[in-house]
Amino acid sequence: MKKAILLESVSKKYEVGSSSLEVIKDLTFDVNENEFVCIVGPSGCGKTTLLRIVSGLEPPSSGRVLVFDTPPDPRRQKFGVIFQEDSLLPWRTVLGNVKFGLELQGYKETEHEKIARTYIELVGLQGFENYYPHQISGGMKKRVAIARALAINPDLILMDEPFADLDAQTRSLMQRELLNVWSKLNKTVLFITHNVEEAVFLAQRVFVLTKRPSKVKQIINIDLPYPRARLSPPFISYRERILTAFHEELEGI
Amino acid sequence: MLYALSSVIIFFIFWELIALYSPSPYLPDPYSVLRAFITILTVGDVDGYTLTWHAVVSLERVLLGFAVGTATGIPIGMLLGIKPTLKGAVTPIIEPLRFIPPIAWIPLSIVLLIGLWRYIFLIWIGVFFPVLLDTIAGVKRTSITLIQMARTFGADNKKIITKIVFPSSLPEIMNGLRVGLGVGWMCIVAAEMIGGEPVGLGRLILKYANLLQIDVVIVGMITIGLIGLALNYLILLLEKRMFRWRVEIRA
Numbered sequence: 250m251k252k253a254i255l256l257e258s259v260s261k262k263y264e265v266g267s268s269s270l271e272v273i274k275d276l277t278f279d280v281n282e283n284e285f286v287c288i289v290g291p292s293g294c295g296k297t298t299l300l301r302i303v304s305g306l307e308p309p310s311s312g313r314v315l316v317f318d319t320p321p322d323p324r325r326q327k328f329g330v331i332f333q334e335d336s337l338l339p340w341r342t343v344l345g346n347v348k349f350g351l352e353l354q355g356y357k358e359t360e361h362e363k364i365a366r367t368y369i370e371l372v373g374l375q376g377f378e379n380y381y382p383h384q385i386s387g388g389m390k391k392r393v394a395i396a397r398a399l400a401i402n403p404d405l406i407l408m409d410e411p412f413a414d415l416d417a418q419t420r421s422l423m424q425r426e427l428l429n430v431w432s433k434l435n436k437t438v439l440f441i442t443h444n445v446e447e448a449v450f451l452a453q454r455v456f457v458l459t460k461r462p463s464k465v466k467q468i469i470n471i472d473l474p475y476p477r478a479r480l481s482p483p484f485i486s487y488r489e490r491i492l493t494a495f496h497e498e499l500e501g502i
Numbered sequence: 503m504l505y506a507l508s509s510v511i512i513f514f515i516f517w518e519l520i521a522l523y524s525p526s527p528y529l530p531d532p533y534s535v536l537r538a539f540i541t542i543l544t545v546g547d548v549d550g551y552t553l554t555w556h557a558v559v560s561l562e563r564v565l566l567g568f569a570v571g572t573a574t575g576i577p578i579g580m581l582l583g584i585k586p587t588l589k590g591a592v593t594p595i596i597e598p599l600r601f602i603p604p605i606a607w608i609p610l611s612i613v614l615l616i617g618l619w620r621y622i623f624l625i626w627i628g629v630f631f632p633v634l635l636d637t638i639a640g641v642k643r644t645s646i647t648l649i650q651m652a653r654t655f656g657a658d659n660k661k662i663i664t665k666i667v668f669p670s671s672l673p674e675i676m677n678g679l680r681v682g683l684g685v686g687w688m689c690i691v692a693a694e695m696i697g698g699e700p701v702g703l704g705r706l707i708l709k710y711a712n713l714l715q716i717d718v719v720i721v722g723m724i725t726i727g728l729i730g731l732a733l734n735y736l737i738l739l740l741e742k743r744m745f746r747w748r749v750e751i752r753a
Contacts, residue, residue, distance in 0.1 A: 301650075304654050306650060306653055306654065323653060323654050323655065323656040324656040324658070325656075327656075328654050328655075330651065330654035332647055332650070332651060334647045335647075336647050336648060336650075336651040338648065338666075338669070338670075339747050339748070340669050340670070340672070340745075340747045340748075341747075349652075349655070349665075350655045352665070353652065353655040353656055353657050353661060353665075354655060354656060381746070381747040382747075383747065383748075401655070407654075
């Protein structure tokens, strides 16, 4: 099967004055095309750094990173990155925000509007095209960010704790809708979270990272059909398994 | 509204009282200023220039200086905001310069410049620094998340500046333009001290100060104040239109 992401012995060190901080050490994993993978790990374990490396924003200090067989480069590849923080342009409307990626990716200007409207509809925001970000809720802002990422037809979707700031109900709704979109569009998703239940609900495979310097502690295949019932015994047993691995790492902090 | 009106009335009563009991024969009361205002507006000054003519000429000069101040302040501010090392390098030059008042520049501008450039330069002194400093502040406040977001979509540095940094700094830049236009307008008297031409509101004030006709001097002062107020209001109106996306953040 074709590999969407391949990391081989990746390390990342930051030089802070005279000392150096090793965030990631000897990290190796791969993600298949069209796969949904969640990465869980204790906070401060370099999850965000990992995402920056995979999206080509930062090079690793050592090791090899390949995204569809080439070193990641957002100027030549199409990445849909969804951040934890609000990343909408406050001076643009919902429609203008969804167009943003299309403008940068060199789509024909005559197509922007039509494509943007299609994806606004896909995330259920039709009717809100002309609203500014400050006029809509946190959950709606996330939908706009997702529509903006999907509109460029990305090869890879990278999500950095995108639903962490949402209330519980909105979060579970967004999770279900994300799975809907994923099953419709057939995309590779790398989803970072510290919420174990979220990982079991979403992912085909869950990678548990160790505390800093991070590497993969355990890979768990979630062999449950979608949609998953959060209260079913197998769901709970997966959750417990991951929580156990997760808590072993938390204790050391 | 009622309070505003009563404070204006009280102001004029005070003025009238001071004029009445002042030992100086040169202090005019509001009524003689009003008369002088009508005369200058309709008949013109000793050289035949009307008040409107003075105001238009002054506005023209200030707008020219403002245009040059904007055209230099925004790009230099963007550059210094983006390159902190460059900003650090030029700070020891810029910081003391901005505390030198326009009047102090008069002799140098007479030595260095001719004609219209003297006006432009003195007004530029007033416009440039507020525009520069607010532009730098705006650039610095640009969200790192937005820049990273644009990078993940493949934006190069040029696109980051035009599509993220500039629009995100625009509210601060507009604030700088508003303050800069105000300060530039305040420099008009200093600027017109050195121009030989007999027109302009600053010139009007200086001309009648020499004649000891203080009523006309006050007409010039009030006109400068009112036009400054109008300019400020115009830009505020423009800001409100441009930054509807920000309205609720401010409230």
